[in-house]
Amino acid sequence: MTSPAGLKRTRxxxxxxxxxxxxxxxxxxxxxxxxSTIDQIADAAGMSKPNLLYYFRRKEDIHEALLKRLxxxxxxxxxxxxxxGDPLTELRGYIRRKLEMARDFPRESxxxxxxxxxxxxxxxxxLEGELKTLxxxxxxxxxxxxxxxxxxxxxxxxxxFSIWATTQHYADFDVQVRAVLGPNxxxxxxxxxxxxxxxxxxxxxxxxxxx
Amino acid sequence: MTSPAGLKRTRxxxxxxxxxxxxxxxxxxxxxxxxSTIDQIADAAGMSKPNLLYYFRRKEDIHEALLKRLxxxxxxxxxxxxxxGDPLTELRGYIRRKLEMARDFPRESxxxxxxxxxxxxxxxxxLEGELKTLxxxxxxxxxxxxxxxxxxxxxxxxxxFSIWATTQHYADFDVQVRAVLGPNxxxxxxxxxxxxxxxxxxxxxxxxxxx
DNA sequence: GCAAATTTTGACCGAATGGACAAAGGTTAG
DNA sequence: CTAACCTTTGTCCATTCGGTCAAAATTTGC
Numbered sequence: 485m486t487s488p489a490g491l492k493r494t495r496x497x498x499x500x501x502x503x504x505x506x507x508x509x510x511x512x513x514x515x516x517x518x519x520s521t522i523d524q525i526a527d528a529a530g531m532s533k534p535n536l537l538y539y540f541r542r543k544e545d546i547h548e549a550l551l552k553r554l555x556x557x558x559x560x561x562x563x564x565x566x567x568x569g570d571p572l573t574e575l576r577g578y579i580r581r582k583l584e585m586a587r588d589f590p591r592e593s594x595x596x597x598x599x600x601x602x603x604x605x606x607x608x609x610x611l612e613g614e615l616k617t618l619x620x621x622x623x624x625x626x627x628x629x630x631x632x633x634x635x636x637x638x639x640x641x642x643x644x645f646s647i648w649a650t651t652q653h654y655a656d657f658d659v660q661v662r663a664v665l666g667p668n669x670x671x672x673x674x675x676x677x678x679x680x681x682x683x684x685x686x687x688x689x690x691x692x693x694x695x
Numbered sequence: 696m697t698s699p700a701g702l703k704r705t706r707x708x709x710x711x712x713x714x715x716x717x718x719x720x721x722x723x724x725x726x727x728x729x730x731s732t733i734d735q736i737a738d739a740a741g742m743s744k745p746n747l748l749y750y751f752r753r754k755e756d757i758h759e760a761l762l763k764r765l766x767x768x769x770x771x772x773x774x775x776x777x778x779x780g781d782p783l784t785e786l787r788g789y790i791r792r793k794l795e796m797a798r799d800f801p802r803e804s805x806x807x808x809x810x811x812x813x814x815x816x817x818x819x820x821x822l823e824g825e826l827k828t829l830x831x832x833x834x835x836x837x838x839x840x841x842x843x844x845x846x847x848x849x850x851x852x853x854x855x856f857s858i859w860a861t862t863q864h865y866a867d868f869d870v871q872v873r874a875v876l877g878p879n880x881x882x883x884x885x886x887x888x889x890x891x892x893x894x895x896x897x898x899x900x901x902x903x904x905x906x
Numbered sequence: 907g908c909a910a911a912t913t914t915t916g917a918c919c920g921a922a923t924g925g926a927c928a929a930a931g932g933t934t935a936g
Numbered sequence: 937c938t939a940a941c942c943t944t945t946g947t948c949c950a951t952t953c954g955g956t957c958a959a960a961a962t963t964t965g966c
Contacts, residue, residue: 494933494942494943496933496942496943497942497943500943514813514814515729515813516727516729516730516809516812516813517730518726518727518729518730519727519728519729519730519813521922521923521924522923522924522925523922523923523924531944532944532945532946533924533925533945534925534926534927534944534945534946534947535943535944535945537924537925537926538942538943538944541925542924542925543923543924543925572901572902575901594812597808597812597867597868598727598812600867600868600870600871601727601805601808601809601812601867601868602725602726602727602730603725603870604870604871604874608870608874611870611871611874611875612874612877615871615874615875616874616875616877619875633903634903635901635902635903636895636899636900636901636902636903636904638892638895638896638901639888639891639892641875641876641880642888642889642892642893643892643896643901645861645864645865645868645872645875645889646861646864646892646893646896648864648868649860649861649863649864649868650856650857650860650861652860653856653857653859653860654856656808656811656812657808657811657812657856657859657860659811659814659815659819659822660811660815660822660826661856663815663819663822663823663826663827664822664826664827664830664852664856665852666823666827669852677850677853678853678856680850681849681850681853681854681857682853682857684847684849684900685849685854685857685896685897685900686896686900686901687900687901687902688847688899688900688902689847689895689896689897689898689899689900689901690783690786690846690847690849690854690897690898690900691783691846691847691898691899692844692845692846692847693847693904705912705913705963705964707912707913707963708912708913711913732952732953732954733953733954733955734952734953734954742914743914743915743916744915744954744955745914745915745916745955745956745957746913746914746915748954748955748956749912749913749914752955753954753955754953754954754955907966908965908966909964909965909966910963910964910965910966911962911963911964911965912961912962912963912964913960913961913962913963914959914960914961914962915958915959915960915961916957916958916959916960917956917957917958917959918955918956918957919954919955919956919957920953920954920955920956921952921953921954921955922951922952922953922954923950923951923952923953924949924950924951924952925948925949925950925951926947926948926949926950927946927947927948927949928945928946928947929944929945929946929947930943930944930945930946931942931943931944931945932941932942932943932944933940933941933942933943934938934939934940934941934942935938935939935940935941936937936938936939936940
């Protein structure tokens with residue numbers, strides 16, 4: 485088997501595939517799948533188009549490899565959510581980790597958002613399988629906390645959705661966030677502000693304790 | 696002036712432009728700008744491509760008209776947020792209205808999300824101008840409520856972001872939400888579940904009141 | 907009812923794009 | 937050193953897509 489599709493990869497193949505995937509992440513996350521061209525990716529990767537197509541036969545193969553590699557990283561924070569330790573501390577930690585991912589891996593977040601927005605044509609099976617299983621499992625953990633009176637009784641699934649939504653917002657809607665905050669408050673400090681705000685929201689809500 | 700670009704529109708022009716915009720909303724919101732073709736839109740509008748191009752000279756003109764028409768509708772709920780009435784009731788109403796929009800106008804939400812995800816190439820001026828002004832104004836209203844002790848002291852801007860994020864999530868990430876909830880809980884009732892959950896989250900948070 | 911204006915269509919064009927291919931240029935193991 | 941294998945490139949091709957145009961069909965104003 486002389487083709488790169490084979491399982492045995494040479495040193496050069498491993499290196500170049502990495503370079504290509506990184507370039508493709510940059511391009512795909514900024515323009516979406518259809519909006520990106522092989523030429524753009526090849527440019528960003530510093531190689532010619534035929535050369536790139538030697539490592540990935542089709543444009544879609546790059547996208548697929550990217551999504552595959554992304555998913556593990558992306559679900560890691562939720563996997564860590566466990567019922568050892570104080571529930572509120574666990575949740576706070578999860579929110580913090582997700583927010584850090586939005587800050588440190590915005591391209592990954594946008595790639596994922598793009599895919600879901602288009603109707604998840606390539607990862608629906610994964611959403612209904614692996615992801616659903618994981619979420620159901622963690623929802624059960626959260627329900628345990630509610631039974632023990634450690635957190636208020638509410639809907640565990642929507643709780644998880646709200647954590648996803650609020651944290652990923654800072655990656656996916658970054659342009660809007662920065663535009664609205666303006667030059668002063670829109671700098672790097674926005675993530676710490678967001679962290680403080682979200683912690684307060686999720687723990688105490690907005691209603692004053694002293695009525 | 697015989698062209699449709701002129702300000703005086705015939706009956707047919709008004710009707711057909713509406714048909715086209717509706718078809719374009721369907722297509723653009725599902726595939727993004729680059730991912731959509733004029734042929735697709737023409738098909739969805741039930742007319743030939745040259746005929747469509749008689750009403751909108753360029754693909755981008757359709758997109759622009761769509762965004763323009765969208766923005767007023769989109770910001771209406773925030774405009775309604777006023778400091779007459781009880782602050783908590785006002786906020787609850789805003790959240791409910793935004794969630795209803797996610798339910799009733801998911802295509803509009805996705806069109807907007809697509810635009811922001813791509814870096815808002817066509818509406819950055821609006822974000823930095825009109826939108827920022829409106830948000831700053833409402834943030835001041837919210838700050839007033841905080842001074843009066845009606846709601847807890849926190850960051851008004853991030854508060855608004857969190858409402859946007861949590862509600863629009865149900866339109867933009869709908870595929871994922873339904874996949875995770877599964878066939879039973881993922882039906883139409885998901886919006887009422889979300890409404891109940893979000894109300895609880897924003898008002899009381901997750902920490903039990905009785906420590 | 908008819909002339910002027912508007913609307914619709916089929917045919918066509920150039921540029922962009924995904925991808926194929928063979929030949930040239932490097933690398934590596936024995 | 938060399939033969940086998942791997943990598944890179946220039947060239948080319950078919951398709952798709954945004955957009956044009958002139959002519960035909962229809963609607964409108966009088």
